[in-house]
Amino acid sequence: MATGAAVSFKSREDHRKQLELEEARKAGLVPAELDEDGKEINPHIPQYMSSAPWYLNAQRPSLKHQRKWKSDPNYTKSWYDRGAKIYQAEKYRKGACENCGAMTHDKKACMERPRKTGAKFNSMHIAPDEKVESFELDYDGKRDRWNGYDPSTYSRVIEQYEAREEARRKFLKEQQLKKLEEKNSKNEGDEASSEEEKEEEEEEEEEDEDKVDEAKVDESKQMDFAKVEKRVRTTGGGSTGTVRNLRIREDTAKYLLNLDVNSAYYDPKTRSMREDPLPDMDPNEKFYLGDNQNRLSGQALEFKQLTMHQHEAFEKGQDIHMQAAPSQAELLHKNYTIIKEKLKSQTKDTIIEKYGNAASDEALPRELLLGQSEKEIEYDRTGRIIKGQDMSLPKSKYEEDVFINNHTTVWGSWWRDHQWGYKCCHQTVRNSYCTGSAGIEAAEAVNDLMMANIARKEASDEQPVQQEEKKMATWGTDVPEDLVLDEKLLADALKKEDQRRKEEKDERKRKYNVKWNDQVTAEDMEAYRMKKVHHDDPMKDFLN
Numbered sequence: 001m002a003t004g005a006a007v008s009f010k011s012r013e014d015h016r017k018q019l020e021l022e023e024a025r026k027a028g029l030v031p032a033e034l035d036e037d038g039k040e041i042n043p044h045i046p047q048y049m050s051s052a053p054w055y056l057n058a059q060r061p062s063l064k065h066q067r068k069w070k071s072d073p074n075y076t077k078s079w080y081d082r083g084a085k086i087y088q089a090e091k092y093r094k095g096a097c098e099n100c101g102a103m104t105h106d107k108k109a110c111m112e113r114p115r116k117t118g119a120k121f122n123s124m125h126i127a128p129d130e131k132v133e134s135f136e137l138d139y140d141g142k143r144d145r146w147n148g149y150d151p152s153t154y155s156r157v158i159e160q161y162e163a164r165e166e167a168r169r170k171f172l173k174e175q176q177l178k179k180l181e182e183k184n185s186k187n188e189g190d191e192a193s194s195e196e197e198k199e200e201e202e203e204e205e206e207e208d209e210d211k212v213d214e215a216k217v218d219e220s221k222q223m224d225f226a227k228v229e230k231r232v233r234t235t236g237g238g239s240t241g242t243v244r245n246l247r248i249r250e251d252t253a254k255y256l257l258n259l260d261v262n263s264a265y266y267d268p269k270t271r272s273m274r275e276d277p278l279p280d281m282d283p284n285e286k287f288y289l290g291d292n293q294n295r296l297s298g299q300a301l302e303f304k305q306l307t308m309h310q311h312e313a314f315e316k317g318q319d320i321h322m323q324a325a326p327s328q329a330e331l332l333h334k335n336y337t338i339i340k341e342k343l344k345s346q347t348k349d350t351i352i353e354k355y356g357n358a359a360s361d362e363a364l365p366r367e368l369l370l371g372q373s374e375k376e377i378e379y380d381r382t383g384r385i386i387k388g389q390d391m392s393l394p395k396s397k398y399e400e401d402v403f404i405n406n407h408t409t410v411w412g413s414w415w416r417d418h419q420w421g422y423k424c425c426h427q428t429v430r431n432s433y434c435t436g437s438a439g440i441e442a443a444e445a446v447n448d449l450m451m452a453n454i455a456r457k458e459a460s461d462e463q464p465v466q467q468e469e470k471k472m473a474t475w476g477t478d479v480p481e482d483l484v485l486d487e488k489l490l491a492d493a494l495k496k497e498d499q500r501r502k503e504e505k506d507e508r509k510r511k512y513n514v515k516w517n518d519q520v521t522a523e524d525m526e527a528y529r530m531k532k533v534h535h536d537d538p539m540k541d542f543l544n
């Protein structure tokens with residue numbers, strides 16, 4: 001749908017007619033609208049694309065605003081004139097190349113072979129000036145990979161291949177002629193068998209001609225024997241392309257190895273069968289163990305270990321990345337494996353050196369086997385050593401038999417009521433001073449006293465003492481039985497209590513000089529008790 005850019009007010013009837021015309025153009029009942037160049041405008045183009053902006057002042061419907069209507073005359077699609085020369089000088093000019101004498105470059109950028117004596121010094125064989133061009137390419141010219149390509153240069157490639165083919169044919173023909181000459185020389189003396197040999201020669205000539213014909217076949221056609229035509233990379237499934245089929249036709253398809261429905265699952269989209277289709281078959285007779293076998297063996301397992309090492313090292317703060325620097329990651333993993341194996345062997349050697357190796361063939365020392373030695377030691381009746389040296393017991397890294405604070409035993413030599421202590425004084429506080437037998441007796445006395453107090457408390461709890469209830473007065477003292485309240489004083493106390501409560505509600509009525517009386521009478525306490533609000537009283541809301 002194309003409409004003019006000059007928007008004018010249309011009545012409802014004109015708008016309806018415009019819609020009908022557009023529908024007729026879409027249906028093909030009315031010819032399509034023409035633009036300024038006389039070309040038809042597709043009626044199915046939406047209005048926001050076909051209508052031109054208001055600032056272009058388009059008088060007729062057109063699609064020029066969708067095209068590149070601003071053209072820059074400075075852009076060009078031309079290319080450099082390769083090898084073009086401008087001027088041939090006869091003597092050296094100041095500022096020219098010191099090597100060849102051309103003015104378009106200096107000695108550093110000269111592409112000619114360095115001369116023994118430059119053109120600056122002998123003014124001989126001055127090279128012509130090159131044609132230097134500078135132009136700005138347009139958008140397409142910058143991105144045209146064939147810009148400046150001369151198609152005539154491809155004739156060299158064609159000539160090279162034709163010369164190679166001609167040499168191959170000439171060589172095959174020479175080989176064929178040599179074979180024929182050898183056979184003719186052998187068959188000159190034998191006339192009887194000449195006819196039979198001629199027939200054989202004719203057959204061999206036919207075979208040689210077939211070979212020559214086969215040699216003439218294009219190599220590209222010979223390589224197509226194992227290719228399959230497929231559609232690749234298009235909207236409808238792909239353009240026709242050639243993909244080599246690597247599967248040997250004699251091999252049985254993996255989904256036909258086991259036709260049981262409950263066997264290994266075959267995914268037709270990815271052509272993968274991860275599990276083993278024949279798990280009960282002898283492994284020596286199977287040639288396919290499932291796709292998972294490839295992931296768990298060979299270089300796939302090494303790559304998996306390399307990836308795991310890279311992730312663990314990256315989490316620990318090392319700057320390693322498999323995709324960014326694969327060589328670095330592989331080298332670090334190799335060094336890590338070597339160091340790990342070295343540490344493992346060192347740990348193993350240390351353990352064997354310390355504890356021995358029961359699996360080795362070496363005989364154990366006699367001291368370890370029998371627990372005795374040939375060293376002679378003499379003891380007296382009391383058990384002291386007279387001759388020889390006693391066997392030293394192995395000691396730990398901790399202090400042993402060290403007595404502190406006048407103790408005669410070590411900490412932990414005594415246990416009672418889930419507490420460790422010293423056996424010499426029954427102290428349960430570590431690093432405390434030893435009290436000896438006196439401390440034991442004091443501890444037992446304290447324990448006996450504590451048990452007596454516990455027994456006495458339990459006996460007192462069984463017979464509780466009954467106390468007489470005393471009626472407390474309203475102001476905290478015992479209420480005497482002959483207490484009599486004066487009604488007149490009680491009425492005055494009630495008025496004072498009301499006045500006090502009003503002052504508490506409104507502090508503006510409170511006087512500056514407050515007289516305070518700390519003498520509380522029985523009537524005042526009774527008035528306070530009567531005016532006090534009891535929160536548990538269900539009738540509290542009805543009190544004044």
